[in-house]
Amino acid sequence: MENKLIDLVHITKYFDNEMVLDDFNLSIKENSFVTLLGPSGCGKSTTLRIIGGFLTPDKGQVFFDGMDITNVPPEKRLLNTVFQKYALFQHMNVAENIAFGLKIKKKSKEYINDKIKYALKLVNLDGYEKRDINMLSGGQQQRIAIARAIVNEPKLLLLDEPLGALDLKLRQEMQYELIRLKNELGITFIYVTHDQEEALTMSDTIVVMNQGYIQQMGTPEQIYNEPENAFVATFIGDxxxxxxxxxxxxxxxxxxxxxxxxxxxxxxxxxxxxxxxxEDVEILPPNSDNAILHGRMTHVIFKGEMYEMLCVTDDGTEWLVHSTVLHEPGKEVGIYVxxxxxxxxxxxxxxxxxxxxxxxxxxxxxx
Amino acid sequence: MSSKSKNRILVMPYTIWMIGFIIIPLIFVVCYGLTNNNNAFTIENVMSFFNPIHLKSFIKSFKLAFISTIICVILAYPIALIFRNSKTKQSSFIVYIFILPMWMNGLLRIYAWLTLIEKRGVINLILSYFHLPNISIVNTEIAIVLGMVYDLLPFMILPLYNALMKINDDTINGARDLGANELQVFSKIIFPLSIPGMVSGITMVFIPSLTTVAISEMLGGGNFLLIGNVIEREFLITSNWHLGSGLSLVLIIFIFIVMGITNKWTDKDEEAVII
Missing domain, CATH: 2.40.50 (OB fold (Dihydrolipoamide Acetyltransferase, E2P))
Incomplete structure (x- = not known):
């Protein structure tokens, strides 16, 4: 049986009398890539900060590898965090940033230098030791932030919307980088995002949250194909x-x-x-034997990889249709699922x- | 109209102001400082810096300015740090209270100190009432330093507060996450990142204290000739503009040296908040 690395038990957290998390329970297995997914204000970042030790829950306990760490300060926790805006130290160069945690732990110079080399290689930034932080691009800064965290060999890496500030292309590249890193390092990742595509791409397990509650927890396939409620269904894809x-x-x-x-x-x-x-709404000719519902196409938008169309059935219900085949507005059609x-x-x-x-x-x- | 020629028109008023009241007077200072009564070139005025009386004034000015600056740093740093950490809506209001004295005329503020610390001043009246020994700091170096610190403290607090506010909470969280305790967070993160603000503050406190005339005149009772007072006397009492300008040139050179040293650390947008 796999170990529970993180166990959140009955966590409750209020900010200025406003409930953020209420009786929140979550177990995370060792070696998994778990994504907390939800809209702003759903409590996902709060959950991550409670695990990281930057917030103390009002009620409940946090267990790490079986130990109660609820009141352990962040500097004594065996985990590391990659922050949303990188939070690199502007007054240090790349190598000094990466060495920060190791220097505090009083590791030897050779050990630190080896680690810096290893970490920079891992994030594909060999030879960047002496660079100034402010001269790096957003993607490079994010890689340094990850390198700075992983040289400490944490059992658990927390990532708080780390790709939020990057452009689409870079974000997609970094998603693959993160999956590769996770597999190479063999450590547990807890990832926070509001981007459902990011969650589907990277995670083993997705925890969909809203208003301080877990709406559904499961594999990306389960979350997408078998949403348990309307919130999950609308939040994950159309x-x-x-x-x-x-x-x-x-x-x-x-x-x-x-x-x-x-x-x-x-x-x-x-x-x-x-x-x-x-994409599961099949458009057929109106006289087809398989057609169950009948309607008329009303709108069409070209989205690049497919057409997004709207079809109104005879009783007035609107159906969103994704297809690579164009059906012109005004066309009478049949629908089958x-x-x-x-x-x-x-x-x-x-x-x-x-x-x-x-x-x-x-x-x-x-x- | 091109934006370039528009800009040229917009800077006109200030350019005229600058030429009339900064550049031309400076040229006069240079001309007077490098000539004698017969309008012949000489470096005698500048070299009179080495005259023991002048040298003493320079040294005393530097000493008092240095002490005042150190005291300002010691007073301002904890306050600025508390403001940064409090993060309440009131904190900017409290900052305003600290800079409130700046809205009053500088001479009045110094006079107020005089009424507080003079022999029959408010403080001594209160001390006498409780049969405590009186203080006599008026006309001492202590009074001058007190006046300088009081006058210039806001110029230290503001840039420091500004620099500390710029430090992101997550930068601090990041350091703690990597194992730094609170002392290490301060020594390795907060303090180094606040240096540009502190250097701005030091520049803005040190240079005015170095050149002050009014504070030493009023609180020092004329007993303590700082270099500002020496220059003032050459102009107003002995009417030796040549010597006054020569010493001014030396002082300007010193200020440039101080600026040159501090500029290395200064973040350019720190000063903008004050000016």
């Missing part, structure tokens, strides 16, 4: 969320028409929410579950 009725096991009614599906156990004639990804692409979710029942309503979350996000 999706059509429609109301429907579970007629019986493996049969659901959408817009008055029956669709086969692969979910069971919801009961009979039970109202449910249905998630269908835009494969059973395995229909994801059934329970309708929100309690107040707590209301809190995860994507519209409220959206409003929160825009604040």
């Amino acid at each position: 999706s059509n969320i429609v109301s429907g009725k579970m007629i019986e096991d493996y049969l659901v009614e959408i817009s008055g028409k029956k669709f086969k599906c692969i979910d069971a156990g919801f009961g009979i004639n039970k109202p449910v929410d249905i998630v269908i990804r835009p 494969e059973p395995q692409n229909i994801q059934i979710m329970n309708k929100p029942m309690s107040e707590d579950e209301k809190a995860i309503d994507p519209i409220i979350a959206e409003a929160e996000y825009n604040e």
Whole structure:
């Protein structure tokens, strides 16, 4: 069995009487790449800062490798952090930055020099020892920040939106770098981001958070293909969320028409929410035998790798469609969805579950 | 109109001001300083710096300016550090309170000190009331240093506070994350990063204290001739403008040397906040 490296137990944190985390529990296994994903203000950075030791929880405990470290100051924790804005020391050069932690630990000069060389090689910046921090690009600074952290051989590396300040191309490059680093070093990464694509690309496990609660925890495939609620479905990629009725096991009614599906156990004639990804909405000729719903294309936007289109069915429901095939606005079409692409979710029942309503979350996000 | 010629028109008023009130007077100082009464070239005025009386004034000026600057650093650093760490909305208000005296006329502020510390001043009245021994610091070097520190302390606090505020919280968190305790965070991160601000402050305290005339005149009772007072006397009492200008030139050279040394550490945008 794999070890639990980090165990957060009943963590509660308030800022000025405002709840950020409430009875938050999370276990992270050794050697995993875990991403905390959620909109601004969902508590993901707070969680990371509690693990790093920069914030103390109001209630609850933090365990590291089985030891209670709730009240251990950051300098005594066996983990390192890569900060959002790099937080490099401007008055030191590259080598001095990387050596900082090792010098404090009073390592020998040879050891430190070896480590600097090794770390710079690892982040593909050999020979940058004497460079001035301010002369480096954002991507290079971020690599130095990572090098500065990993020379201390932490068991756990915390990364707080480290790629947020980089441009798209560099960000994608750095994502692969991080995956490679993680595999080479064999240490645990906890990564915080609001970028769902970043989370899907890099993680073994994604923890989707909103308003201080975990909405869903799972592999990228689970999170994307089987979102547990409307918040997760809308936050991770585009999706059509429609109301429907579970007629019986493996049969659901959408817009008055029956669709086969692969979910069971919801009961009979039970109202449910249905998630269908835009790329899973299949557009057919209107007279096709397979077409279940009928409608008309209304909008089209060219997005580069595909067309994003809107189709309104006869009952007025709007469907977002992603396809490499263009269907001109005004065209009459039929719609079909494969059973395995229909994801059934329970309708929100309690107040707590209301809190995860994507519209409220959206409003929160825009604040 | 091109933006270049527009700019040229916009800088006109200041250019005229600068030429009229800075450049031309400086040229006069140079001309007077390097000539004698017969308008013949001489370096005698400048060389009179080595006259023991003048040398003594220079040394005394440097000594008092140095002491005042050190005291300002010692007083200002903890205050600026507390302001940085407090991070409340009030902290900028408190900073304003500290610079509030700057809004009053400088001479008035020095006079106020005189009424406090003179023989029958406020402080001695209070001390007498409690049958405590009186202080007699008026007309001493202590009074002059006190006046300089009081007058110039805001110029130390502001750039220091500014430099400390620029240090990102995550830079400090980063150091702690890498194992530095609070003392190490201060000595290896906060202090080195505050040096540009401190050097700005030192420049802005040291040079005015070096050249002060009013403070030494009023609180020193004319007993302590600082170089500023010597130059003032040459102009106003003995009317020897040549000697006064010569000594001014020497003082200007010293100021340039001080600026040259401090400029190495100064962050250019620190000073902008004050000026």
